[in-house]
Amino acid sequence: MARMTATAWGPPIDVLPLFAREEQALVSVLTDLDADQWAAPTACPGWTVHDVAAHILGDKLGRLSRDRDGYHVDEPREAEPFPSFLHRINDEWVRACRRLSPEVLFALLVDSTAQLTDMWKRHDLDELGGPVTWAGPEPAPLWLDVAREYTELWVHQQQIREAVGATLLDEPEFRAPVVDTFMRALPHTLRGVEARSGRQVGYTVTGPSGGQWTARASAASAAGWTLDRAAPTSRSPLASVTTDADTFWRLCTRMVKPADVEDRVTVNGDEIVCATMLEMISIIA
Numbered sequence: 001m002a003r004m005t006a007t008a009w010g011p012p013i014d015v016l017p018l019f020a021r022e023e024q025a026l027v028s029v030l031t032d033l034d035a036d037q038w039a040a041p042t043a044c045p046g047w048t049v050h051d052v053a054a055h056i057l058g059d060k061l062g063r064l065s066r067d068r069d070g071y072h073v074d075e076p077r078e079a080e081p082f083p084s085f086l087h088r089i090n091d092e093w094v095r096a097c098r099r100l101s102p103e104v105l106f107a108l109l110v111d112s113t114a115q116l117t118d119m120w121k122r123h124d125l126d127e128l129g130g131p132v133t134w135a136g137p138e139p140a141p142l143w144l145d146v147a148r149e150y151t152e153l154w155v156h157q158q159q160i161r162e163a164v165g166a167t168l169l170d171e172p173e174f175r176a177p178v179v180d181t182f183m184r185a186l187p188h189t190l191r192g193v194e195a196r197s198g199r200q201v202g203y204t205v206t207g208p209s210g211g212q213w214t215a216r217a218s219a220a221s222a223a224g225w226t227l228d229r230a231a232p233t234s235r236s237p238l239a240s241v242t243t244d245a246d247t248f249w250r251l252c253t254r255m256v257k258p259a260d261v262e263d264r265v266t267v268n269g270d271e272i273v274c275a276t277m278l279e280m281i282s283i284i285a
Helices: 018-030 049-068 082-097 102-109 113-121 142-164 172-189 245-252 258-264 271-278
Strands: 200-206 211-217 225-228 239-244 265-269
Touching (some): 018 102, 018 142, 018 172, 049 082, 049 102, 049 142, 142 172, 172 200, 172 245, 200 245, 200 271, 239 245, 239 271, 258 265, 265 271
Parallel strands (some): 200 239
Antiparallel strands (some): 211 225
């Protein structure tokens, strides 16, 4: 594959060591669930804890089948938008898995993460693969695709934990990489914002899971903006947004809307650009 410097997505992030620990945390929650908890509704409309666990399994097995084994059988129907295609096949899988007992589902889940990690370890993660659509339509480096996969597993585990009243997986070692990965959508989010080369916008996420990021307008970038993991150097950035880590990841996954968390967000500068930043989505929607 071709290689490139992924300045549009900021510096690489390595989440491979986290997959096994994230899975262990999920296993610790699922192990002690009773029948009522497996049937508890989650933040995913219409999906129970069992359904979300089945979706996690489907994601893992699907990645192994496509990326390791080259097995491609699901394709969008004629004129079917990609998000609609994903929603349909996810729903079909979850409905089919409702025939599986929690015990069978659990056993299948714990056998897949190690295979995924082994698969990715055999690749140069700086190589370009397919797009991470919420970060832009162009080919993205594999490290971003792997990080995206980690964020999805983490978010779904959070939804399961919330549904059964378990402690959330908010330790910085687990949540900080999610915040860092989600921020890679910022340049694509700003693609419609016109600004002279060098203008900056800043996004700060407070707390031990957070940090500071700056997007810079650049005529040389295909998306028009590049991303750095640093505070703005400009004394008067075009716009800046500050919020906490919990609010940030929920905004990026549309679990909350900007209007719902106005008291947890601070904005400065151009109001339209700030509103655009708060509409950032780091999932396929």
